[in-house]
Amino acid sequence: MSGRARASIADCADEPFTAGRWRQDFPxxxxxxxxxxxxxxDSAATTQTPRPVLDAMRVFAERSYANVHRGVHTLACExxxxxxxARARVARFLGVASPGEVVxxxxxxxxxxxxxxxxxxxxxxxxxxxxxxxxxxxxxxVPWQMLRAATGxxxxxxxxxxxxxxxxxxxxxxxxxxxxxxxxxxxxxxLGTIVPIADVVRLSHAAGALVLVDGCxxxxxxxxxxxxxxxxxxxxxxxxxxxxxxxxxxxxxGDILEGMPPWQGGGEMILNxxxxxxxxxxxxxxxxxxxxxxxxxxxxxxxxxxxxxxxAGRAGRHERALAEMAEEMLAEIDGVRVLGGAxxxxxxxxxxxxxxxxxxxxxxxxxxxxAIRAGHHCAQPLMQxxxxxxxxxxxxxxxxxxxxxxxxxxAVRGVREMFG
Amino acid sequence: xxxxxxxDLYQAVILDHARxxxxxxxxxxxxxxxxxxxxxxxxxxxxxxxxxxxxQIEEAGFDAEGCAIAVASxxxxxxxxxxxSEAAARRLVVAIExxxxxxxxxxxxxxxxxLDRLCALSGVRAFPMRVKCVTLAWQTxxxxxxxxxxxxxxx
Numbered sequence: 001m002s003g004r005a006r007a008s009i010a011d012c013a014d015e016p017f018t019a020g021r022w023r024q025d026f027p028x029x030x031x032x033x034x035x036x037x038x039x040x041x042d043s044a045a046t047t048q049t050p051r052p053v054l055d056a057m058r059v060f061a062e063r064s065y066a067n068v069h070r071g072v073h074t075l076a077c078e079x080x081x082x083x084x085x086a087r088a089r090v091a092r093f094l095g096v097a098s099p100g101e102v103v104x105x106x107x108x109x110x111x112x113x114x115x116x117x118x119x120x121x122x123x124x125x126x127x128x129x130x131x132x133x134x135x136x137x138x139x140x141x142v143p144w145q146m147l148r149a150a151t152g153x154x155x156x157x158x159x160x161x162x163x164x165x166x167x168x169x170x171x172x173x174x175x176x177x178x179x180x181x182x183x184x185x186x187x188x189x190x191l192g193t194i195v196p197i198a199d200v201v202r203l204s205h206a207a208g209a210l211v212l213v214d215g216c217x218x219x220x221x222x223x224x225x226x227x228x229x230x231x232x233x234x235x236x237x238x239x240x241x242x243x244x245x246x247x248x249x250x251x252x253x254g255d256i257l258e259g260m261p262p263w264q265g266g267g268e269m270i271l272n273x274x275x276x277x278x279x280x281x282x283x284x285x286x287x288x289x290x291x292x293x294x295x296x297x298x299x300x301x302x303x304x305x306x307x308x309x310x311x312a313g314r315a316g317r318h319e320r321a322l323a324e325m326a327e328e329m330l331a332e333i334d335g336v337r338v339l340g341g342a343x344x345x346x347x348x349x350x351x352x353x354x355x356x357x358x359x360x361x362x363x364x365x366x367x368x369x370x371a372i373r374a375g376h377h378c379a380q381p382l383m384q385x386x387x388x389x390x391x392x393x394x395x396x397x398x399x400x401x402x403x404x405x406x407x408x409x410x411a412v413r414g415v416r417e418m419f420g
Numbered sequence: 421x422x423x424x425x426x427x428d429l430y431q432a433v434i435l436d437h438a439r440x441x442x443x444x445x446x447x448x449x450x451x452x453x454x455x456x457x458x459x460x461x462x463x464x465x466x467x468x469x470x471x472x473x474x475x476q477i478e479e480a481g482f483d484a485e486g487c488a489i490a491v492a493s494x495x496x497x498x499x500x501x502x503x504x505s506e507a508a509a510r511r512l513v514v515a516i517e518x519x520x521x522x523x524x525x526x527x528x529x530x531x532x533x534x535l536d537r538l539c540a541l542s543g544v545r546a547f548p549m550r551v552k553c554v555t556l557a558w559q560t561x562x563x564x565x566x567x568x569x570x571x572x573x574x575x
Contacts, residue, residue: 356488357487359487359489359553360488363547363549363550375461376462383462389486390461418430419430
């Protein structure tokens with residue numbers, strides 16, 4: 001899997017330029033900001049939504065919307081069918097055995113909290129170990145710290161080198177017979193590093209540990225085949241893959257999900273309720289208490305259709321090529337330093353500028369219509385590792401163009417001129 | 421294209437204070453200090469004051485890690501605080517909040533001279549997301565006066 005991603009990234013130079021065609025599907029890109037065309041370079045925070053996704057949600061809301069499950073009227077049936085079809089669509093996208101392994105959640109953060117609260121509290125005991133990497137998003141750190149406070153588990157951190165690569169040998173040396181789980185990002189949201197997850201899985205499984213992969217920054221930019229990766233849990237959010245906010249996925253291996261207790265109680269997740277005792281549904285519904293994000297599920301499925309048409313691998317190569325172009329052009333600006341340098345990266349570019357704080361950079365380039373993000377990107381431990389308080393980050397999506405890169409670099413040059 | 425709002429925000433006085441912050445030190449002795457941070461963006465500032473027995477600020481210093489606006493605000497603040505009474509310092513916090521929100525200041529009275537200098541910070545009112553960069557140092561100064569350890573600006 002990571003081998004495939006590697007090969008495809010290397011081909012990027014030959015990729016015909018196709019962003020123009022995708023771009024016209026995104027209505028928001030027609031916006032201007034203070035008279036300048038919007039240059040949206042914040043897709044790692046959230047991707048924009050293409051018209052087919054917006055249309056799918058609107059048509060569903062106008063024609064078929066009702067609450068799902070249990071209803072017998074026509075709309076309830078249509079809504080339930082649409083919702084469960086979305087689940088099947090996700091399963092097909094991931095290449096997993098059964099839609100029953102796909103749990104809908106609010107997003108990757110909730111998915112990780114679910115695993116920590118359900119699997120973690122049931123399975124882990126004081127002294128059990130879990131391993132994270134030094135480049136995790138806070139959402140893959142804090143739930144485990146909460147679990148540590150509740151159970152007394154030990155959290156170990158696999159280091160990354162100066163380029164932002166996972167240090168394989170150091171990681172391997174952290175694994176032992178107390179290691180129960182390795183929770184790691186597939187792609188760094190700060191540096192774009194593609195982590196060799198298949199290798200991580202092999203090492204972890206050999207030590208008897210399960211593997212949870214945070215796929216938020218991967219699914220829209222690499223071909224992801226969860227079966228081939230061999231992970232035990234894979235989590236991601238719809239809004240980072242051209243779908244709506246408010247919905248995401250916890251995929252878990254069927255036998256593991258079966259053994260996990262509910263984490264939230266309520267409607268939708270029960271078989272039978274009596275005041276003496278209630279019985280619970282099987283996964284995935286066991287983990288879906290309350291009315292889910294129904295319209296969003298419809299949009300999510302449409303986003304997967306759209307992404308598969310474009311081809312995540314092809315989009316990713318295009319984005320990486322843009323990031324490399326930007327990196328070369330930024331290198332000509334005095335005092336700009338691009339962070340990271342892993343051989344395998346997506347279209348995420350973090351940089352700093354001597355004497356100028358990233359927030360000032362982001363404010364100034366925004367005046368030219370260029371939307372980038374500045375700060376710690378919810379990865380404070382990685383900032384510490386890199387020895388900086390914050391970065392400015394440009395992250396590319398399928399719709400970005402060479403013109404976007406030129407506008408971005410010109411705006412950054414303007415920052416240099418202003419600050420001297 | 422001249423962007424007036426942007427040049428108002430990053431005007432020469434601000435850039436000068438950001439590049440060459442004044443009073444970036446801990447005065448010795450120091451009677452009051454507090455640390456503040458803005459968890460949203462990671463800016464951190466520590467404010468140091470030496471007050472006389474009658475509540476006059478003899479010396480003010482700071483340390484900060486943050487953007488140009490946050491550093492310039494702290495630097496300018498320490499300049500105007502020197503020699504000010506505690507009561508005047510408190511009034512200035514209220515005035516700064518008003519300045520950043522674009523509200524008209526009612527009669528500045530005896531604070532006029534300080535406020536004239538602090539007007540350089542008013543460009544931030546066109547950038548609501550950056551207002552906290554200005555106010556962080558001032559809120560932290562208030563925490564120092566009140567003897568609370570730590571100011572934190574939450575979203």
